[in-house]
Structure formats: structure tokens, C-alpha cells
Amino acid sequence: MPDPKDVFKEELEGELRKLAPGNPTEPHIERPKNPEHGDFSTNVALQLAKQLGRKPREIAEHLQKAIEPALIKRGVTTQGGVSIAGPGFLNLKISSAPRLQPIKDALSQGKNYGRTVKATPQSVQVEFVSANPTGPLHVGHGRQAALGDAIAALLESQGEQVTREFYYNDAGAQIDKLAWSVQARARGLKPGQPGWPEEGYAGEYIEDISKEIQNADDLDAIRRHAVAYLRKEQDADLQAFGVKFDVYYLESSLYSEGKVANVVALWEKNGKSYENEGALWLRTTDYGDDKDRVVRKSDGGYTYFVPDVAYHVSKWQRGFRKVTNVQGTDHHSTITRVRAGLQALGMGIPEGYPDYVLHSLVRVMRGGEEVKISKRAGAYVTLRDLIDWVGRDAVRFFLVSRKADSEFVFDVDLAREKSLENPVYYVQYAHARICAVFAQGSAPPDAFDADLLNGEKELQLASKIAEYPDVIAVAAKELAPHAVAFYLRELAAQFHSYYNAERILVEDAALRTARLALCAAVRQTLANGLSLLGVSAPEKM
RNA sequence: GCGCCCGUAGCUCAGCGGAUUAGAGUAUUGGCCUCCGAAGCCAAGGGUCGUGGGUUCGAAUCCCGCCGGGCGCGCCA
Numbered sequence: 373m374p375d376p377k378d379v380f381k382e383e384l385e386g387e388l389r390k391l392a393p394g395n396p397t398e399p400h401i402e403r404p405k406n407p408e409h410g411d412f413s414t415n416v417a418l419q420l421a422k423q424l425g426r427k428p429r430e431i432a433e434h435l436q437k438a439i440e441p442a443l444i445k446r447g448v449t450t451q452g453g454v455s456i457a458g459p460g461f462l463n464l465k466i467s468s469a470p471r472l473q474p475i476k477d478a479l480s481q482g483k484n485y486g487r488t489v490k491a492t493p494q495s496v497q498v499e500f501v502s503a504n505p506t507g508p509l510h511v512g513h514g515r516q517a518a519l520g521d522a523i524a525a526l527l528e529s530q531g532e533q534v535t536r537e538f539y540y541n542d543a544g545a546q547i548d549k550l551a552w553s554v555q556a557r558a559r560g561l562k563p564g565q566p567g568w569p570e571e572g573y574a575g576e577y578i579e580d581i582s583k584e585i586q587n588a589d590d591l592d593a594i595r596r597h598a599v600a601y602l603r604k605e606q607d608a609d610l611q612a613f614g615v616k617f618d619v620y621y622l623e624s625s626l627y628s629e630g631k632v633a634n635v636v637a638l639w640e641k642n643g644k645s646y647e648n649e650g651a652l653w654l655r656t657t658d659y660g661d662d663k664d665r666v667v668r669k670s671d672g673g674y675t676y677f678v679p680d681v682a683y684h685v686s687k688w689q690r691g692f693r694k695v696t697n698v699q700g701t702d703h704h705s706t707i708t709r710v711r712a713g714l715q716a717l718g719m720g721i722p723e724g725y726p727d728y729v730l731h732s733l734v735r736v737m738r739g740g741e742e743v744k745i746s747k748r749a750g751a752y753v754t755l756r757d758l759i760d761w762v763g764r765d766a767v768r769f770f771l772v773s774r775k776a777d778s779e780f781v782f783d784v785d786l787a788r789e790k791s792l793e794n795p796v797y798y799v800q801y802a803h804a805r806i807c808a809v810f811a812q813g814s815a816p817p818d819a820f821d822a823d824l825l826n827g828e829k830e831l832q833l834a835s836k837i838a839e840y841p842d843v844i845a846v847a848a849k850e851l852a853p854h855a856v857a858f859y860l861r862e863l864a865a866q867f868h869s870y871y872n873a874e875r876i877l878v879e880d881a882a883l884r885t886a887r888l889a890l891c892a893a894v895r896q897t898l899a900n901g902l903s904l905l906g907v908s909a910p911e912k913m
Numbered sequence: 914g915c916g917c918c919c920g921u922a923g924c925u926c927a928g929c930g931g932a933u934u935a936g937a938g939u940a941u942u943g944g945c946c947u948c949c950g951a952a953g954c955c956a957a958g959g960g961u962c963g964u965g966g967g968u969u970c971g972a973a974u975c976c977c978g979c980c981g982g983g984c985g986c987g988c989c990a
Contacts (some may be wrong), residue, residue, distance in 0.1 A: 406933075415932060422969090428932095458933035459971080504990080546990065651988050662916070662986080669988040676990045704917060705985050732918075732983065774926065777918060779983065781925065786939080795938070801952050809949055858927060861937075872945090872954040913952070 410465035428460030474838035478893035490531030500698035514755035522853035557582035575750035659712035681713035695726035773857035802864035816892035
């Protein structure tokens with residue numbers, strides 16, 4: 373059976389090409405909230421009115437006459453055809469058999485419902501977290517982990533081949549500070565005392581590490597031990613959070629393999645760099661930056677963004693044509709710089725490479741007050757704190773249920789509340805409720821009589837299930853997992869409403885089978901969506 | 914000062930390639946369990962979409978100014 377939405381769109385496109393051959397408007401088909409407006413709606417007639425200098429309703433009538441027979445010809449059965457509403461909207465209401473098709477799709481496709489298979493998958497990469505091993509992961513890293521992992525899952529759902537990557541600096545000045553701090557602790561010094569390193573790390577974890585140091589004079593051993601210790605701890609946190617990386621990329625390898633030096637040499641060769649005041653500068657202003665940037669300091673060391681550019685060259689050379697970096701908004705100035713640095717190499721890397729998803733800060737509220745300090749880390753709230761307080765599923769769902777660039781307040785008390793107030797449990801509860809129905813002894817049916825699902829709530833649920841593939845396609849395109857979280861809430865709400873209004877396990881066997889099929893399809897869709905967000909779909913709660 | 918982001922119901926947030934009556938959760942109020950899980954449902958009240966202009970037949974959505982908040986403006990990473 374052809375997808376009515378696709379047919380509707382294709383036929384509209386054909387008609388629009390005839391109406392405005394020069395530059396045809398692309399029709400946007402939306403699914404109206406108000407059921408009176410049918411299953412699909414478009415405002416092309418209104419958009420076209422200006423361009424053609426005709427009244428929108430006239431255009432709508434023209435389109436209506438042209439489209440209706442074409443739809444019928446292609447097997448789309450409607451209720452009342454294409455109707456015109458308001459100033460010139462075209463609304464299409466399809467008959468109930470095709471409206472129920474998504475139930476069959478969800479049942480037959482199972483875990484793959486909503487996913488796309490690509491003949492030639494693109495090799496794409498998502499880089500996220502990338503915390504330096506100088507302390508425990510904080511809430512911001514948690515947001516990156518939740519966001520990055522969900523974005524990666526979304527891209528996978530669209531048939532791409534995704535690599536999750538974690539990049540970290542294992543050898544820079546920050547690591548030196550870490551080593552000095554541990555050393556000072558091992559020698560019995562406390563933060564702030566005379567002899568404590570400037571800008572040293574003061575968290576309790578430094579003391580924990582220092583207790584394992586045998587020789588406080590062997591700074592190299594201390595450094596290795598501290599890095600290994602914190603890496604292990606970060607890995608444990610990520611594992612508890614359910615996030616796995618395919619590649620850990622070490623900044624030090626960029627130096628040892630000569631990749632940093634190569635980048636600088638290419639800039640010099642292309643005439644994109646110049647010497648001034650003993651330093652080497654890159655002409656980033658050629659690529660939209662507001663001033664040129666130092667790349668090699670007068671002391672001979674490179675500034676941080678040189679290895680960053682070298683790292684992105686490595687991504688390009690490893691074949692990643694689409695790369696997404698998930699970082700905090702405090703990094704937004706690096707976007708221009710990294711892209712400029714890549715352009716100046718003249719390697720044919722596209723201007724917008726790579727993509728960035730920047731998230732703003734998360735404030736943590738608990739007991740009506742903002743929490744700023746973690747006992748362990750000292751200066752910030754850790755991801756581990758959050759998981760301990762509210763559990764992995766709630767942390768994941770909360771951190772991903774807002775637009776990345778909106779600042780938001782994580783309310784620990786709300787996330788903890790295992791009841792009405794919590795959207796995570798609300799969605800999970802819908803899943804568990806359906807499981808409970810099936811636990812009464814029925815198996816999800818293979819076939820059912822579609823004519824029996826003719827209630828308004830049933831048809832609406834079917835339409836909601838039909839939306840799912842579009843929702844994740846758009847969320848993947850826009851790198852916006854929060855759309856999935858909102859969708860799941862709506863689907864769960866519609867199910868709860870239905871469940872309260874109608875009995876599933878009715879006497880009539882045929883009707884029972886049909887309703888069980890609908891339930892199974894909802895359950896499958898909930899499970900698929902939750903899985904994209906890294907949230908479990910429990911059978912019991 | 915400059916650049917980027919944000920300002921929608923008491924609170925937390927969707928919507929923002931313009932369009933059919935501004936949405937949800939939470940909080941408040943009132944209903945619904947002899948019946949598949951009440952971690953649920955039904956209903957009510959609550960918004961000059963920061964503000965002032967502009968474009969448009971039509972603006973929360975696009976453009977400009979202003980106000981308020983965040984972040985960034987290092988030969989730090």
C-alpha cells in the first residue's frame with residue numbers, strides 16, 4: 373500500500389510545477405493537531421498566492437480539483453476527498469484502512485519500525501564528552517553524554533554508519549596541574565596552604581588518588597597513576613550511564629605522529645600564516661574570524677586549537693564526511709577557528725565542517741535551592757551524583773528532553789518523584805501497562821480485523837504511530853533528540869487516555885485481537901523511541 | 914564595547930523555513946478504582962508569546978531598536 377502522505381506530496385509537487393514552472397514551491401505537509409483538519413494538511417495555496425498574484429482560495433480550489441482524481445487513481449482512499457478550509461488550507465482525511473496501516477508496520481517491523489535502511493550508508497562520527505582526565509565527569513558532561521549518544525542513535529536509525537568518539541588531552545598543562553596537586557596532597561599539603569600549586573585541583577578525589585601514591589617524588593609515576601585512576605572512574609560513570617564509545621582518541625598522538633606539525637607546515641605553505649612579535653599567526657580573518665589567531669607561541673609551543681584542527685583533519689582522513697561535535701556553549705568561539713583552520717589547509721574540506729551542537733549550562737536544584745558543590749569534586753555537581761540521586765533513566769530522559777541550547781534547571785526532587793510529576797515514568801508506565809495486559813495470557817496478534825478499530829481514539833493512536841518515522845527522521849536531521857522525548861510523552865498520553873476509556877480484553881474475540889494489535893504497536897513504538905534515548909522500557913515498574 | 918544564544922501560563926519547557934481556536938507538564942480546584950496496573954484518566958481556572966516599531970491580507974514565528982539573562986571575546990585549554 374502506498375504511503376498516503378508521499379502520494380499527496382508527490383501529486384502536489386507535480387501540480388505546483390505546472391502552476392509555477394520557474395520556481396515551484398515545495399509543499400510542506402503537516403499533521404494537524406485538530407482532527408477536524410484531517411490527517412494531512414498543507415498551506416501551499418497560501419504560500420503561492422503572493423507569487424502568482426491570485427487569491428489563495430482560488431489556487432486551493434484548482435489544486436483540489438487536480439489532486440483528488442490523482443489520489444484515487446493511485447489507491448489513496450479518502451473520507452470526503454481533499455477539502456479546503458479557512459483561508460485556503462488543503463486538508464486530506466484518509467479512510468480508516470490506510471490509517472491503520474502503521475499498526476501493521478509496527479508489528480511486522482518490530483525493532484526496525486521507524487528505521488531507514490540506506491543502500492550506501494555514510495560514515496559519520498559523533499564526538500562527545502571528551503573530558504580531560506583531571507576530575508570526575510560533571511553535569512555538563514552528562515548532558516553531552518545523553519545528547520551525543522542520542523544523536524548518534526538517531527543517525528544510526530537513518531541508516532548511517534556511526535562512530536562514537538571521545539577525545540582527550542592526556543599530556544597538556546592541565547595534566548601537569550593534576551600531577552602537582554596529587555603530589556602536594558601526597559606530601560600532606562592541603563589546598564590553599566603554602567606550597568600548594570597555583571590553580572591546583574582541590575576536590576576530594578585528589579586526596580583519594582594521593583593515598584595510592586608510594587613515592588611522592590616520582591612525578592612521572594604520579595601523573596600516570598592519576599590519569600589512569602581518573603580515566604577508570606570516568607569510564608565507570610559512563611558505563612553506569614549506559615554510554616559506550618567506539619574510539620578514544622588521544623591528543624598526544626597528534627604530536628607524536630607529526631600531525632600537528634603537518635598542519636602548521638601546510639598553513640605556511642599556503643601563505644595563510646605570518647610571523648609577528650615572535651609568534652606565528654594564522655589568517656583566520658580570511659574566513660570570518662574577527663581577528664587573526666596565534667598558532668605558535670613565542671615560546672615555541674602550539675596553542676590549543678592547532679591540535680584541534682589536526683584532530684579534525686584526522687576525522688576527515690578517516691573518511692568521516694559528516695561529523696558532529698557536542699560541546700558546551702562556552703566553546704562557541706572555537707567553531708569559527710577550527711573551521712577557519714581547516715579551510716586554510718586547502719584540502720577541500722567543506723566550509724561548514726564539522727557540525728556543532730552546543731548546549732548551555734544545566735543548573736541543578738534540590739530542595740528548592742541550587743546545588744553547586746559536589747562533595748567529591750569540590751567545585752561542581754558530578755554526573756555520578758545525579759545518577760545516584762534519581763537513577764540513570766531519569767537523568768538521561770531529563771537531560772535530553774530540552775533543546776540543547778536552552779538553559780535549563782534540573783529539578784532533582786521532580787526527577788526523583790516516581791509518580792505523576794515525572795515524565796520518564798509516565799512514558800515507561802505506558803509501556804509497562806501494555807506489558808501487564810499481555811501478561812494476562814494473550815500474545816501479540818499477527819493479524820486483526822482493521823474495521824473493528826474505528827473509534828476516534830484508536831484512529832488517533834494509529835496516526836500517532838504513523839508519525840514516528842517522520843519524528844525521528846526530522847530529529848536526526850536537526851540533531852535534536854528532544855523532539856523524540858516530546859513525541860513519546862504525547863504517544864504515552866494518548867495511550868493512557870485510550871486505556872481509561874476502553875477495555876482492551878473484551879469478550880468479543882475479534883475486537884480483543886484488534887485492540888491487542890493496537891497495544892502491541894504502541895508498545896513497540898514506545899520501546900523503539902526510548903531505546904534511541906538510552907532509556908529502558910521496563911515490563912514492570 | 915563587540916560577537917553568539919536565550920526571554921511563551923506562578924514554575925519547568927515545546928511550538929518559531931508566517932496561517933485554520935497559542936500547546937504540554939507541574940502547581941491550584943473539582944470529579945473517576947466491586948472492572949485489563951489510579952506511577953493513570955476526565956474537567957476548570959491561569960498567557961497583551963520581554964518591550965517598541967516594521968514587513969504582510971495575516972507575526973510567538975521574519976527584520977530593526979531597546980530592556981533583561983547566559984556564554985565568549987588570552988601568545989589558557
